[in-house]
Amino acid sequence: MPLAPGEPIVPSSAAPPFQPPAHRRLHPGAPVAAAALIVAVVFPSVVQSNYVTSVGMQAEILMCLALGLNFVVGYAGMLDLGFAAFFAIGAYTTGLLSVDAHWPVLATLPPAVLAALIGAVFIGFPTLRLRSDYLAVITLGFGEIIQNVVNNLSQTGGPEGVYGIPALSLGGFTITTTTGYYEVFLVLTVLFVAANYRVRRSRLGRAWLSIREDEDTAQAMGIKVRRYKLYAYMAGSVLGSLTGSLYGPALIAIAPPSFGFNESLLVVMAVAIGGMGSIWGALLGAGVVVAFPEVFRQFAAARLLVFGLLLVVLMVLRPKGVWPETGLGLRRGRRCGRGSWASGWLRPRRRGPDQLVEVEPTEGDVPVGEEVEL
Amino acid sequence: MGLLEVKELSLRFGGLDALSEVSLEVPNESLFAVIGPNGAGKTSFFNCLTGYYRPTAGSVWFDGIDVTRCPAHEVAALGVRRTFQNVRLFPRLSARENVLVGAHLRASASLLGILVGTPRMRRRERQLAEEAESWLAYVGLGAQAHVLAADLPYGMRKRLEVARALMGRPRALLLDEPAAGVSTVERDELADVIRKTWRSGVTVVMIEHDVELVMKLANWVAVLDGGRLLVQGPPEAVRNDPRVIEAYLGRRQR
Amino acid sequence: MAWGVVIPDVVAGLFLGAFFALVAVGYSMVYGILRLINFAHGDFYMVAAFVSYSLLAMVTVGTHLNWGNVIWVGLVTMVAAGALAVCVERLVYRPMRRAAVLSLMIAALGVSQVLENGVLNTPGWGSNYLAYPVTPPSNGFNVASVHYTWTQLAIVIAAAVLIFAVYWIVNHTMLGTAMRAVAQDRVAATLMGIKTDRVISLVFFIGGALAGAAAVMASLYYGQINYLMGFSIGLQAFTAAVLGGIGNVAGAALGGLLLGVLESVGTGLFGSQWALLFAFGALVLTLWLRPTGLLGERVGNRV
Numbered sequence: 063m064p065l066a067p068g069e070p071i072v073p074s075s076a077a078p079p080f081q082p083p084a085h086r087r088l089h090p091g092a093p094v095a096a097a098a099l100i101v102a103v104v105f106p107s108v109v110q111s112n113y114v115t116s117v118g119m120q121a122e123i124l125m126c127l128a129l130g131l132n133f134v135v136g137y138a139g140m141l142d143l144g145f146a147a148f149f150a151i152g153a154y155t156t157g158l159l160s161v162d163a164h165w166p167v168l169a170t171l172p173p174a175v176l177a178a179l180i181g182a183v184f185i186g187f188p189t190l191r192l193r194s195d196y197l198a199v200i201t202l203g204f205g206e207i208i209q210n211v212v213n214n215l216s217q218t219g220g221p222e223g224v225y226g227i228p229a230l231s232l233g234g235f236t237i238t239t240t241t242g243y244y245e246v247f248l249v250l251t252v253l254f255v256a257a258n259y260r261v262r263r264s265r266l267g268r269a270w271l272s273i274r275e276d277e278d279t280a281q282a283m284g285i286k287v288r289r290y291k292l293y294a295y296m297a298g299s300v301l302g303s304l305t306g307s308l309y310g311p312a313l314i315a316i317a318p319p320s321f322g323f324n325e326s327l328l329v330v331m332a333v334a335i336g337g338m339g340s341i342w343g344a345l346l347g348a349g350v351v352v353a354f355p356e357v358f359r360q361f362a363a364a365r366l367l368v369f370g371l372l373l374v375v376l377m378v379l380r381p382k383g384v385w386p387e388t389g390l391g392l393r394r395g396r397r398c399g400r401g402s403w404a405s406g407w408l409r410p411r412r413r414g415p416d417q418l419v420e421v422e423p424t425e426g427d428v429p430v431g432e433e434v435e436l
Numbered sequence: 437m438g439l440l441e442v443k444e445l446s447l448r449f450g451g452l453d454a455l456s457e458v459s460l461e462v463p464n465e466s467l468f469a470v471i472g473p474n475g476a477g478k479t480s481f482f483n484c485l486t487g488y489y490r491p492t493a494g495s496v497w498f499d500g501i502d503v504t505r506c507p508a509h510e511v512a513a514l515g516v517r518r519t520f521q522n523v524r525l526f527p528r529l530s531a532r533e534n535v536l537v538g539a540h541l542r543a544s545a546s547l548l549g550i551l552v553g554t555p556r557m558r559r560r561e562r563q564l565a566e567e568a569e570s571w572l573a574y575v576g577l578g579a580q581a582h583v584l585a586a587d588l589p590y591g592m593r594k595r596l597e598v599a600r601a602l603m604g605r606p607r608a609l610l611l612d613e614p615a616a617g618v619s620t621v622e623r624d625e626l627a628d629v630i631r632k633t634w635r636s637g638v639t640v641v642m643i644e645h646d647v648e649l650v651m652k653l654a655n656w657v658a659v660l661d662g663g664r665l666l667v668q669g670p671p672e673a674v675r676n677d678p679r680v681i682e683a684y685l686g687r688r689q690r
Numbered sequence: 691m692a693w694g695v696v697i698p699d700v701v702a703g704l705f706l707g708a709f710f711a712l713v714a715v716g717y718s719m720v721y722g723i724l725r726l727i728n729f730a731h732g733d734f735y736m737v738a739a740f741v742s743y744s745l746l747a748m749v750t751v752g753t754h755l756n757w758g759n760v761i762w763v764g765l766v767t768m769v770a771a772g773a774l775a776v777c778v779e780r781l782v783y784r785p786m787r788r789a790a791v792l793s794l795m796i797a798a799l800g801v802s803q804v805l806e807n808g809v810l811n812t813p814g815w816g817s818n819y820l821a822y823p824v825t826p827p828s829n830g831f832n833v834a835s836v837h838y839t840w841t842q843l844a845i846v847i848a849a850a851v852l853i854f855a856v857y858w859i860v861n862h863t864m865l866g867t868a869m870r871a872v873a874q875d876r877v878a879a880t881l882m883g884i885k886t887d888r889v890i891s892l893v894f895f896i897g898g899a900l901a902g903a904a905a906v907m908a909s910l911y912y913g914q915i916n917y918l919m920g921f922s923i924g925l926q927a928f929t930a931a932v933l934g935g936i937g938n939v940a941g942a943a944l945g946g947l948l949l950g951v952l953e954s955v956g957t958g959l960f961g962s963q964w965a966l967l968f969a970f971g972a973l974v975l976t977l978w979l980r981p982t983g984l985l986g987e988r989v990g991n992r993v
Contacts, residue, residue: 141792188978194791195727196977199928203970206925214963257551264550264561265536265543268529272537275526282486283604284512284541323921327799334796339528364811370803377800378785381793 102248106241116240117356119312122247123305124348128332129254129341130301135330136339137267138294139274140190141198144205145329148299150321151178152306154212157224157316167230167311171304178303181208182296190291205326213318223317227310243312250308251345254301258341261297270294271339335376337383346385439464439608439639440485440516445494447480447663454480456663457494462608462656467634468641469654469671473684476660478643479521482610485641486518487511498608513541515607519597519614521643527586531577531596534585535568538603571599575629591622598629608639615646627653651675659683698836699958700951705842705911707950708849712904713927714934714942715853716897719860722937723873723893725791729798730778731901732924733805738771738902739915740815747823755824760910768902775898776891784887802920809917819916822909845907852903856896857939869893873937922966926953929973935983944984 106115127149134142155174159165181204189200212218219225230237230246237243261267269290272280281287310316328351336347354372358365376384438461447455455477462468470478483489484496487508495504498514506514517538526534536543543564549557572578575595580588585596594614601609614630615623623646630653634640644650650657651671658668661683667674674680713735720728745763750756782797789797809815830839860866871879872889880886908923909915926949934945949972956968976983 135792139792141795189974192977192981195721195725195795196932198795199727199925199932200970200974200977202925203966203973206966207970210963210967260550260553264557265540265545266547266550268533268537269540271529271533272526272540275528276524278488278508279520279524279526280537281508282488282512282518283537283600284509285537286509327803330796330799334793338792364807367804367807367811370800370807373800374782374797374804377789377793377797378782381786381789381797 099252103245106244112240115244117352119240119244119247121349121352122244122251123309124328124332124352125251125345126247126254126305127302127329128336128344128348129251129258130298130305131329131333132258132298132339132341132344133261133270133294133301134298135333136344137262137270137274138291139194139270140291140294141194141201141330142295142298142326143198143202143323143330144208144326145201145298145302146321146323146325147181147201147205147208148178148302149306149309149325150208150212151181151299152303153309153316153321154218154224154306155303156307157227157310158218160228160310161224161226167228167307168232171307174303174307175300178299179296182299183292186292186295190295191288202323202326205321205323209318209322212321219317221318223315224310225315227314227316230308230311237311243308246308246312250305255341255345257301258344262341266290266293274339331373334383335373337386340383340386343383343385347383438462438466439499440641441497442481442484443495443497445481445484445496446492447477447484447489448492453663455484455491458660458663458665459494460658460665460668462639462641465634465637465639466656467630467654468639469650469657470641470643470660471645471647471650471657471674472660472666475662476683477663478660479612480663481660482518482612482641482643485511485610486516512604515605516610517601517604517606517608518610519594519601519612521612521616523590523593523597525585525593525597525600528584530582530584531572531588531599532565532568532581534596535571535600535603536564538600539564539567541604568599568603571603572596574602574632575599576625591618594618594622595626595629598626598633602633602638606638608641609633611640611642611644613643613645615644615649623649647675696955696958699955701836701838703951703954704947705846705950706954707930707947708846709904709908709911709923709946710926710930710950711853711943711946712849712900712907713923714930714946715856715939716900717924717927718931718934718936718938718942719856719869719893720897721931723869723890724783726783726794726798727928728783728897729795729924730801730805731775731897732920732922732927733802734771734775734778734898734920735901735905735923736915736917736920737774737805737809738767738898738905739909739919740809740812740820740917741770742767742902742906742909743820743822743915744814750823755826760824760906764903764906767906768899771902771905772895772897772899775894775901779891779894784890802924806917806920815917817917819914822913822915824910825913826910841910845911848903849907852900853939853943856900857943859896860939865889865892925966926969929969932973932983933976935985938985941983941985948984 105118109115109118127145130148131142131145134140134145152174155177156167156170159170159173160167185200185204189197192200212223213221230243237246262271269280269285270293272283272285273287273290277287332347332351333344334347335343335350336345337343354369355365358368440462441460443459445455445458446453458477458481470481472478480489484491487503487506487510491504495502497503498511498516501514503511503514526537529537544557544560546554546557548554569578569581572581575598577592577595577599580592580596585593588596598611598614611630614626618626627649630640630642634653642650642654654671656668657671657674659666659674659677659680666679666683667677669677713731716734717728717731720726720731742763745766746759749759749763778801782801783794786794786797810817826839826841828837828839828841830837830842832838858866860869868879868884868889869892871882871884872886876886879889904923927946930945930949931942932945933949934943935941949969952972953965953968957965
């Protein structure tokens with residue numbers, strides 16, 4: 063039967079007009095993106111340093127991985143701690159096919175993606191219905207297993223890995239320089255950004271987000287939650303594997319240590335630091351994660367320690383990340399925090415019974431940080 | 437046979453019988469109210485209807501189809517939508533996006549369309565966007581389309597939930613305490629929305645405590661108490677039924 | 691397959707399982723009370739091992755093992771590990787009580803990184819495998835032509851005593867009831883007058899202390915320590931906890947033993963590089979086929 067809205071209801075004038083908080087910006091917009099892109103393209107020529115360009119390339123690789131993980135973690139809300147597995151699948155499929163079977167690199171991309179999809183379905187199908195914490199450990203295990211396997215099998219080169227991976231050739235051009243691969247990964251990053259952007263505004267993206275926000279209600283809207291979770295995992299695997307496929311030709315050799323838990327953790331950190339679900343956040347986070355050890359290179363081993371500390375501090379003070387999709391939140395006014403130690407120094411401690419409930423800080427005129435005591 | 441029907445529906449949690457052998461029929465295109473004291477099993481009833489809970493015994497039927505064991509998304513696909521007692525919106529999505537999710541089953545799904553943005557896909561998205569805007573206007577939230585659901589005040593969130601449900605073009609709309617916690621003014625606006633919706637041909641089933649609202653809107657009322665169906669009938673008859681009075685107010689002390 | 695070949699593996703697996711069980715019980719209790727998979731738990735174990743290493747190195751002459759020393763170092767280590775756990779809880783997890791699960795996990799991973807790299811950068815520790823200052827004597831007894839030392843027996847007994855003590859506390863004391871109450875409904879527990887923050891800290895202390903005990907025992911047993919040893923034991927302990935049923939002490943203990951045996955037999959048959967594979971295979975299978983674990987709570991969804 064036809065169901066049409068008909069004439070709208072006019073809210074009564076007795077109620078005070080509603081003032082929503084300042085419209086939260088979701089992204090800075092096209093001009094900034096265009097400017098950033100131009101800067102990125104000319105970056106190698108400006109810096110004139112192979113080393114810096116290669117760092118830039120590493121940042122792009124991490125950005126690509128973060129954009130892939132963004133589907134899983136950022137949109138669908140599932141924690142994946144073994145994303146390096148798909149990176150490895152892509153890298154090794156391309157590496158082995160191009161070195162052992164002499165396939166041109168481009169031709170290895172479809173089988174690599176297929177292998178990643180098979181892996182995603184194989185692991186995802188029985189486990190994605192689990193609670194997020196269990197899922198996290200399972201994905202961690204998957205990552206470990208893949209690394210274990212490529213490290214132990216002679217077919218994958220064992221601990222030495224695969225070397226002599228041929229260069230990527232597109233049309234007539236063979237790409238052999240660092241700058242060349244920098245631009246290749248830049249293109250890949252742009253493509254992945256576009257994919258993230260378009261998916262976010264589509265039915266698929268909305269379905270994932272609603273699963274992230276409230277699984278049961280999403281199901282009540284007709285969304286097949288299990289299936290869509292699998293789709294997210296598969297989508298992430300495709301992006302991860304494509305990145306991996308191009309990684310080999312860029313570095314000429316690949317070895318198991320590049321595909322372990324630490325690497326998965328870096329990708330997760332990029333997404334978390336930047337802000338979960340936000341495209342700019344993923345790019346920002348990846349940039350920070352790559353830049354940080356470089357900037358603090360003189361501290362050598364201690365820099366990871368400092369990094370870990372900063373990560374903890376960041377999570378405690380700003381659990382949603384630096385730039386989550388709900389916006390930077392710069393206009394919120396002085397926040398007293400939720401009982402973190404930083405705020406404890408700013409506010410006098412009150413002695414009394416255990417706090418029962420902390421009032422959730424909200425925007426608007428509700429006083430922030432008040433604690434309710436019984 | 438009614439649009440929605442339950443036969444001998446029972447739901448048991450450990451030692452607690454949330455529902456005991458409830459049998460009732462919701463006629464097509466009716467505005468059906470389910471009332472009863474707290475803990476009577478009303479929300480559990482809804483949960484069984486929508487596939488959220490699996491009943492311990494009995495059956496649930498929608499338009500002649502046995503949906504007892506169907507998962508929630510299949511029941512939704514058949515044309516059932518609901519709102520929740522404690523308003524379950526998607527907090528970090530805007531009002532507009534919340535409503536758009538309601539049209540999930542009607543939106544276009546091709547992967548190519550999503551990635552590349554085919555004309556067909558764009559057209560479909562635009563149509564849905566327009567419809568979403570009009571539903572928002574219908575419930576009086578036209579100006580709040582881009583506000584995050586988490587930022588909306590309570591009354592508006594209730595109305596948003598209704599808009600989201602209606603976007604799914606349901607045949608049956610289940611409202612769980614739509615007037616809970618809203619002011620008198622908002623309640624009247626909500627009543628307008630419900631009545632309009634019902635008039636356009638949607639079967640509305642409503643759990644409600646607000647007796648006035650029920651009297652104003654419903655054309656059939658069922659009373660649950662302690663998990664059992666106590667009585668059902670037209671609103672006036674039910675209201676004056678001594679059993680119902682007893683259930684709400686207790687037995688007269690002699 | 692001759693059973694005689696497998697039996698020593700099974701018994702070795704039970705020893706391995708004793709360590710897993712100790713760490714798993716702590717892991718499980720923390721998960722039970724906060725619904726948090728504390729990725730840093732394995733690193734409490736690791737830090738404890740290093741602390742005990744340094745303490746023993748200070749008091750040991752040559753490699754002569756003095757049981758008195760071992761015991762007091764063990765106790766001090768347990769307290770230190772417990773204290774570390776409480777510190778982490780207070781500084782990191784408590785302020786984040788209301789944050790999303792994801793953020794909590796990342797914070798836990800951050801803590802793990804801090805601990806690992808902290809140890810890496812501490813002078814005197816570093817990245818190498820360090821030989822434990824004392825070697826337990828190898829005198830013992832024989833069962834079916836395999837030699838077992840008194841030390842191994844002592845370790846197993848000590849582990850059993852500790853686990854039983856925790857089990858008894860959780861299930862037969864008011865304190866344990868408070869813990870279980872907080873685990874099930876924190877707000878209601880507060881309304882009953884339970885100081886939930888203290889209870890949670892106490893649970894962390896116990897978990898840390900158990901990990902500390904396991905660290906000392908394992909270091910004695912294996913003879914060497916390394917700054918990455920926390921990672922794999924953390925994963926294995928979690929697997930054990932899930933296997934046995936997460937959230938309860940008996941389950942974690944049982945899971946630990948079972949996993950130890952599984953891993954030991956598996957690596958005996960197929961080679962030690964596949965140890966982790968066995969652990970994860972067990973985890974995936976358990977979560978797939980019997981999410982409750984052997985003795986535990988329901989996992990997963992409703993309908």
